[in-house]
Amino acid sequence: MDQALRDLLQRMPKAELHIHIEGSLEPELIFALAERNQVKLDYPSVEALRRAYAFTDLQSFLDIYYAGASVLLKEQDFYDMTWAYLQKARQDNVRHAEIFFDPQTHTDRGVPFEIAINGIHRALQDARAQWGMSGGLIMCFLRHLSEEDAFKTLEQAMPHLDKIIGVGLDSSERGHPPEKFARVFARCGELGLHRVAHAGEEGPPEYIRNALDILKVERIDHGVRCLEDPALTERLAREGMPLTVCPLSNIKLRVFDRNADHNLRALLDAGLAATVNSDDPAYFGGYMNDNFIAMFEALPLERRHAWQLARNSFVAAFLDEDKKKAFVDEVDACFA
Numbered sequence: 001m002d003q004a005l006r007d008l009l010q011r012m013p014k015a016e017l018h019i020h021i022e023g024s025l026e027p028e029l030i031f032a033l034a035e036r037n038q039v040k041l042d043y044p045s046v047e048a049l050r051r052a053y054a055f056t057d058l059q060s061f062l063d064i065y066y067a068g069a070s071v072l073l074k075e076q077d078f079y080d081m082t083w084a085y086l087q088k089a090r091q092d093n094v095r096h097a098e099i100f101f102d103p104q105t106h107t108d109r110g111v112p113f114e115i116a117i118n119g120i121h122r123a124l125q126d127a128r129a130q131w132g133m134s135g136g137l138i139m140c141f142l143r144h145l146s147e148e149d150a151f152k153t154l155e156q157a158m159p160h161l162d163k164i165i166g167v168g169l170d171s172s173e174r175g176h177p178p179e180k181f182a183r184v185f186a187r188c189g190e191l192g193l194h195r196v197a198h199a200g201e202e203g204p205p206e207y208i209r210n211a212l213d214i215l216k217v218e219r220i221d222h223g224v225r226c227l228e229d230p231a232l233t234e235r236l237a238r239e240g241m242p243l244t245v246c247p248l249s250n251i252k253l254r255v256f257d258r259n260a261d262h263n264l265r266a267l268l269d270a271g272l273a274a275t276v277n278s279d280d281p282a283y284f285g286g287y288m289n290d291n292f293i294a295m296f297e298a299l300p301l302e303r304r305h306a307w308q309l310a311r312n313s314f315v316a317a318f319l320d321e322d323k324k325k326a327f328v329d330e331v332d333a334c335f336a
């Protein structure tokens with residue numbers, strides 16, 4: 001890739017729409033928080049922990065990811081984690097970030113819902129006040145738990161709905177299809193929350209279809225397996241349904257073997273509204289621009305694709321039309 005394209009990838013304005021904030025917890029911060037909170041870790045050092053990041057599939061990652069989150073106890077811990085992510089995002093010229101968090105990962109350990117949400121929300125407010133970075137919080141339900149548990153989580157969220165723009169569905173995909181959460185997503189729709197779901201990362205195209213038809217989602221998180229089903233691909237393209245693709249995640253979790261095998265270019269060629277995102281950057285080897293650069297180095301992607309991806313990220317964001325247009329104009333100006 002030439003230097004001009006690399007510079008453009010770095011400096012183009014972009015939105016991040018698929019980042020699990022607990023997945024931004026770097027090993028150094030895990031150790032610092034463990035010490036601050038007197039939490040015992042199963043790993044003797046930062047290096048030993050990093051060495052354990054050799055994943056074979058989604059579940060092998062989730063086991064370590066939930067263990068890493070065990071050091072988060074106080075509101076300040078959630079603030080520090082989020083602030084560290086926002087600083088990285090700012091360096092990558094992320095102008096708007098829609099951040100997932102997993103309340104059940106914390107409430108199930110006895111950490112109150114409000115401790116987690118207030119710490120994360122305060123960091124987002126500070127980024128807005130200090131840098132003009134915009135953002136929002138998307139509360140994810142853990143799909144390996146029951147729909148009843150999801151309803152309990154929604155109940156806890158009720159006093160905080162002003163801090164949440166939407167709900168999502170994450171954790172172990174296979175065996176936990178979207179329809180398991182039909183009723184809780186319907187309720188979230190009545191509450192005026194945006195709806196997204198992980199689908200078609202490890203799960204089959206049918207999960208993507210059911211996320212659309214049953215959960216009424218407005219974006220598909222990952223969705224890369226859609227290409228196995230031409231009729232579904234055609235539908236996603238026709239509806240302009242955004243896919244929040246996470247390239248380095250897909251490589252680390254063995255959805256594709258190598259960067260050069262990723263289907264990002266094929267998704268764009270199929271007319272899909274793909275975006276690039278980091279998923280769990282502390283675990284998968286990179287933040288936003290690392291993901292862009294890895295794909296542009298490995299695949300036949302050009303300047304026009306960078307423009308398309310930056311544009312798609314704002315079009316797919318949960319922003320009002322005026323704000324979207326202002327960001328899209330900024331993207332166009334960057335490529336003029």
Ligand code: HPA
Pocket residue numbers: 020023058065170171172173198201249279280
């Ligand atoms: O990539 C992911 N997939 C499903 N659940 C997750 N929770 C954090 N990251 C992920």
Ligand SMILES: [Zn+2]
Pocket residue numbers: 018020170198221279
């Ligand atoms: Zn994800």
